[in-house]
Amino acid sequence: MLFEKLANKSPETLILNTWKSLRTTYNLIPENTCFDGFTQGLRDGIKKGEISEALLDDQWLVHIATDQMNPTYPFIYACLLNEIAQQTLDSGDLNKSWPLIVQASTKAEVAAVHAFYNSEIDIHAALNHRRASTASNASNSKLQPAKDYAVTLMREKRPKHGWLDLKHAAQSIENELGDFIDRERISLSKNLLVNTLKRWHKTDEQFRDLVNEIIA
Template identity: 65%
Template sequence: MRFEKLSNQSPTDLILSTWSSLRDTYESTFKNTKFDDFMLALRDGIQKGEITEETLSDRRLEHIAHNQLSAMYPFLYACVLNDLAQQTLDSGNKDASWPLIVEASASAADAATHAFYNAEIDIPAALRHQKALAGAVARDAKFQRAKDYAITLMTEKRPKLGWLDLKHASQSIEKELGEFIESERMSLSKLRLVNTLKRWYETDKRFKDSVNAIITNT
């Protein structure tokens, strides 16, 4: 689909469009520096053999291994390819320029996308939040058996007139629940089970609804 859309434009127009995208990405990412100066340094590095296919390959591996959200590698790759596309087109080899043009355009689009999200979103904070959320979900799943057993105990030990409140129910099942948690080697304090049950009641709707169905006055 990308090639079909690009093929409706001339190679020159496509190369210019990619340069425009790269310039916008550069200027939005690197304040108070000039894209033209960057390109002069890049071309100089290529001519001196400091930037080679091997260099780009190393950058790509580093990008994949350490920071796939960074715009740096797709930006650099697009600059190199677009420059090669222009050189190939200038030499009169239009057919050979097309693969370079398409790849440069795609890489420039990736760079622009990464730059936008890095500018608009605190990526490290978002990843920390995602990791913390995943940890919370894992902990909840781990403690679900204790919650289920607490509900079972509240049901089995429920007085004829019902529990007075959550505290009454929690204190009455504390010993048996503590023994279950110890046997299952769960990282929960046996000394604070009443507070733990109260926290679950406040934060876990499913647990709260189950407790409310057992206790007559909560």
């Protein structure tokens, strides 16, 4: 697909199109300067030797390790390559400019995709939600033995005429469930077991269904 975009177009046109794409992408990236100001700063940095391919290559692993969906890194890399491609073309070295043009166009597309998705969805919120969900699942797994034993106790200790309600059942098994928590070293407060059982009954559908069968 990239080859089709590059075919039958002059290198000057391709470089110009990449700049247009980068300008559009820049509008999706929160920055304190305008695009023209940014590119002028980039050119100044190149002249002073403060910005180079080698420097950006060194930052690649940092980008991958910290925030792969952040468009800033591929955006800056695309700008750098496109500027070097223009300078190379201006010097008359057409053959050397082509690889730079292709790489700049590729990086610009990556930056555009990342910028678009970051503008449409909150990537950080989604990742935080996933981490929270994973942590919650891990916590529930550790508490499952206590939930299972609570159901067992309610079933075994169920009075002849049944439990009056959930509170009655929870208070009746509180001590034995507390002993079980101590033996199994489960991270739960023994002083809040009745409230904990009530909370599980509200938030854990499987636990609620099992308990309802016993106290119904």
